[in-house]
Amino acid sequence: ILSIRAIGTNSPLNVFMLIQDDVVSSIGSEMKSLGAFIRKLPRGSRVSVGYLRIGTLEVRQKFTTDLERGAKALRIPVGVSSAAPYNPYVEVIEALKRFDSQPAGRRAILLVSDGLDISRGASLIAVGQSLDLERAITEAQRRGVAIYSFFAPTTTSLGNSTLINHAQGSLQRLSDETGGRAFFQGLGVPTSFEPFIKELNSALDRQIALTYLSTHPGKGFHRVKINSSRPDVDINYPTGYTRQ
Numbered sequence: 424i425l426s427i428r429a430i431g432t433n434s435p436l437n438v439f440m441l442i443q444d445d446v447v448s449s450i451g452s453e454m455k456s457l458g459a460f461i462r463k464l465p466r467g468s469r470v471s472v473g474y475l476r477i478g479t480l481e482v483r484q485k486f487t488t489d490l491e492r493g494a495k496a497l498r499i500p501v502g503v504s505s506a507a508p509y510n511p512y513v514e515v516i517e518a519l520k521r522f523d524s525q526p527a528g529r530r531a532i533l534l535v536s537d538g539l540d541i542s543r544g545a546s547l548i549a550v551g552q553s554l555d556l557e558r559a560i561t562e563a564q565r566r567g568v569a570i571y572s573f574f575a576p577t578t579t580s581l582g583n584s585t586l587i588n589h590a591q592g593s594l595q596r597l598s599d600e601t602g603g604r605a606f607f608q609g610l611g612v613p614t615s616f617e618p619f620i621k622e623l624n625s626a627l628d629r630q631i632a633l634t635y636l637s638t639h640p641g642k643g644f645h646r647v648k649i650n651s652s653r654p655d656v657d658i659n660y661p662t663g664y665t666r667q
Contacts, residue, residue: 538591
């Protein structure tokens, strides 16, 4: 370890807010809370807003330091199955590429999704086994983007406990391996995003920057493990790095 320093609550953050367009209609009432989250980001932060929908990533607002403009780019999700992306991770990868033009610093995606990849058929679904989920994790780790996931069922997954368990397992893996956190409220529709946002803000306020030197000679992906001297501390961090 070369250095450890507190980042502080005023450090700017680059955030891409991604919302799956076929989440159930009740999630539309959470746009106000998500807008408030954007407006309260530290000064100098940059925000982008996009919707995961069939065929493409709809970017309603490119990265901007105008947080009010970013908040106003939010709209109520369509909430119908015809808007389903069938594989949210393909468009998460597309969103990750847009961080390449952004300045270095804290980077995060806030993903509102059911996390369900049915692009290869529902019978082939297994927890965390999507090939595009693997790619999304790799691309996020390479760019230093932590992914925070808010589970929200869609018209496809609502009421199907098997699908929801698989989907939540995928979101959990996506967030755990990129240094973020996944938020669920059982298997159903969250009654409110407010507890999620409160916990997310607390996590962002307590972030630290840890710099370490790897002496591993091999190329490819290498896992890391970070332990705290305090047993009551829960640490979220990327599970590894890739040496080119």
